[in-house]
Amino acid sequence: MNMIEFRNVTKIYEDNTAALKNxxxxxxxxxxxxxxxxxxxxxxxxxxxIIKEVDETDGSIFIAGRNICNLRSSKIPQLRRNxxxxxxxxxxxxxxxxxxxxxxxxxxxxxxxxxIKIQVSQVLKLVGLYDxxxxxxxxxxxxxxxxxxxxxxxVNRPPILLADEPTGNLDPITSEGIMKxxxxxxxxxxxxxxxxxxxxIVNSMRRRVVELEEGExxxxxxxxxxxx
Amino acid sequence: xxxxxxxxxxxxxxLRRNFFMTCAAISTVAITLxxxxxxxxxxxxxxxVVNSIKSQVELAVxxxxxxxxxxxxxxxxxxxxxxxxxxxxxxxxxxxLERFKEQNEGSDILKEIEGNPLPASFEITLKDPEKIxxxxxxxxxxxGNYIEGVNDVIYGKNxxxxxxxxxxxxxxxxxxxxxxxxxxAIVLIFNTIRLSIYARRxxxxxxxxxxxxxxxxxxxxLFEGFLEGFTGGIISIILLYFTGNFLLIRAERLIVDTMRxxxxxxxxxxxxIIYVYIGLAVLGGLIGLLSSGIALRKYVKV
Ligand SMILES: Nc1ncnc2c1ncn2[C@@H]1O[C@H](COP(=O)(O)OP(=O)(O)O)[C@@H](O)[C@H]1O
Ligand SMILES: [Mg+2]
Numbered sequence: 001m002n003m004i005e006f007r008n009v010t011k012i013y014e015d016n017t018a019a020l021k022n023x024x025x026x027x028x029x030x031x032x033x034x035x036x037x038x039x040x041x042x043x044x045x046x047x048x049x050i051i052k053e054v055d056e057t058d059g060s061i062f063i064a065g066r067n068i069c070n071l072r073s074s075k076i077p078q079l080r081r082n083x084x085x086x087x088x089x090x091x092x093x094x095x096x097x098x099x100x101x102x103x104x105x106x107x108x109x110x111x112x113x114x115x116i117k118i119q120v121s122q123v124l125k126l127v128g129l130y131d132x133x134x135x136x137x138x139x140x141x142x143x144x145x146x147x148x149x150x151x152x153x154x155v156n157r158p159p160i161l162l163a164d165e166p167t168g169n170l171d172p173i174t175s176e177g178i179m180k181x182x183x184x185x186x187x188x189x190x191x192x193x194x195x196x197x198x199x200x201i202v203n204s205m206r207r208r209v210v211e212l213e214e215g216e217x218x219x220x221x222x223x224x225x226x227x228x
Numbered sequence: 229x230x231x232x233x234x235x236x237x238x239x240x241x242x243l244r245r246n247f248f249m250t251c252a253a254i255s256t257v258a259i260t261l262x263x264x265x266x267x268x269x270x271x272x273x274x275x276x277v278v279n280s281i282k283s284q285v286e287l288a289v290x291x292x293x294x295x296x297x298x299x300x301x302x303x304x305x306x307x308x309x310x311x312x313x314x315x316x317x318x319x320x321x322x323x324x325l326e327r328f329k330e331q332n333e334g335s336d337i338l339k340e341i342e343g344n345p346l347p348a349s350f351e352i353t354l355k356d357p358e359k360i361x362x363x364x365x366x367x368x369x370x371x372g373n374y375i376e377g378v379n380d381v382i383y384g385k386n387x388x389x390x391x392x393x394x395x396x397x398x399x400x401x402x403x404x405x406x407x408x409x410x411x412x413a414i415v416l417i418f419n420t421i422r423l424s425i426y427a428r429r430x431x432x433x434x435x436x437x438x439x440x441x442x443x444x445x446x447x448x449x450l451f452e453g454f455l456e457g458f459t460g461g462i463i464s465i466i467l468l469y470f471t472g473n474f475l476l477i478r479a480e481r482l483i484v485d486t487m488r489x490x491x492x493x494x495x496x497x498x499x500x501i502i503y504v505y506i507g508l509a510v511l512g513g514l515i516g517l518l519s520s521g522i523a524l525r526k527y528v529k530v
Contacts, residue, residue, distance in 0.1 A: 051437075073442070074441075074442070076439075077436075077439040077440060077441045077442070078439065079439070080436070080437065080438065080439035081438070081439035082439075085437050091430065091433060091434055091437070093430055093431055093434065104431075104434065104435075104438075105434070105438040108435045108438060108440035108444055109438065109439055109440060109441075109444075110444075152434075152438070153438075156438070
């Protein structure tokens with residue numbers, strides 16, 4: 001099953017920057033894909049198109065077989081509930097505890113309290129932070145904060161997890177820990193797409209690598225390395 | 229299901245955060261609506277006066293002192309023969325004085341009257357109030373003077389017109405003031421909502437990311453705006469209840485005195501005041517919703 005499919009997708013921003021040019025790509029269910037390329041090559045734009053944070057200029061995007069191009073704005077929340085998102089800057093809420101931060105993702109989509117408690121505990125165990133449940137983000141290391149943000153993205157068990165340079169702010173050893181968690185999430189059937197320009201990580205994982213350059217796919221390799 | 233507790237706690241922490249802005253916004257709404265309420269009640273009162281004058285349209289024809297009874301009877305027969313006339317009542321000088329004494333009982337004026345300065349008169353009611361001008365004109369000759377035996381003709385039209393023009397002027401001024409204040413109120417509420425949106429921008433970002441619906445994101449802000457407007461409305465009701473009653477009594481007095489209108493003509497706003505109160509509360513809530521709606525449109529993208 002095709003989880004993510006781009007057909008002739010072009011994205012030109014309002015200021016005429018062509019961020020993506022005629023992209024064709026299929027990501028199948030359960031795949032782990034690295035999206036690599038230098039800064040400005042269009043990686044973040046690729047991810048923003050999937051969650052409809054920005055709209056494509058041309059072409060069509062299919063998520064789990066559904067064309068999301070003409071999705072009504074009232075249907076966008078439903079789409080996003082099925083796609084977890086992790087970012088370089090964590091986006092944790094500083095005045096909420098770890099538990100509350102993760103629970104927040106379920107609260108705002110209207111999950112009942114008892115369900116929230118169970119799911120939050122489970123996912124915090126998955127990322128190895130169950131003992132930090134009552135801490136606040138500033139009491140955690142950067143790596144731990146990123147694990148909380150992964151927990152929040154995954155707590156609703158979405159079939160797709162997107163990560164935009166999740167290790168961009170982390171040292172190599174901490175990054176390795178993050179990659180272990182993403183691998184684990186991928187192993188239980190989740191499709192993972194990770195944008196990065198971290199050479200070591202890509203080379204050590206030996207997964208599918210899609211390389212962007214100035215908005216175009218210049219390489220799509222099965223068990224790839226970062227290149228040069 | 230979403231717990232309502234979530235919305236409440238979000239709203240109240242927001243109101244606390246922007247305490248002074250919130251106070252400014254609420255007071256402006258309160259003052260605006262107070263003026264709206266006061267104006268509504270005054271207009272209602274004046275309309276009441278106008279209507280009661282209209283319905284009683286009475287033409288008073290004052291007769292010259294020492295008019296011969298022949299001329300008096302002739303005029304009375306003439307009036308009775310006009311088809312527009314419903315009834316004619318003769319009030320003699322003695323009856324007029326009697327009535328005056330009754331109306332001014334206990335007043336110092338009575339001591340100052342010597343003899344009987346009051347004229348005799350005919351009080352005429354019409355079948356059709358609209359014809360009053362035509363009937364009144366019959367007491368003038370072609371040179372514009374009163375016909376023989378008649379000293380003065382008074383009818384309600386002057387009061388009605390005066391009242392109308394005064395009300396119109398007050399109305400225009402009030403509407404301008406209300407418009408300016410309303411705009412200020414909307415801007416102020418808009419601003420408090422803008423601040424709360426700014427304070428919670430990270431939460432909003434996360435909410436959208438994890439798929440919270442637009443309504444879920446908006447409701448706390450709409451509720452905050454509504455609450456500010458509604459509170460302003462409630463305060464305006466309280467203001468109107470206390471000062472309004474006091475001012476209105478003065479205003480009614482003034483109308484009675486300056487217009488020489490019989491006191492019973494004043495209807496009073498007792499019956500409608502409850503609707504005015506409800507209206508103000510609803511209006512306050514709507515102003516709040518509108519203002520926060522505008523802020524959300526501007527600052528929270530889908
Ligand atoms: N909101 C935007 N408006 C205009 N241009 C943008 C916007 N976002 C990104 N871009 C441009 O699009 C290109 C691709 O950016 P981006 O997708 O962020 O690349 P990457 O994530 O690989 O660094 C860059 O040239 C960038 O300047
Ligand atoms: Mg980027």
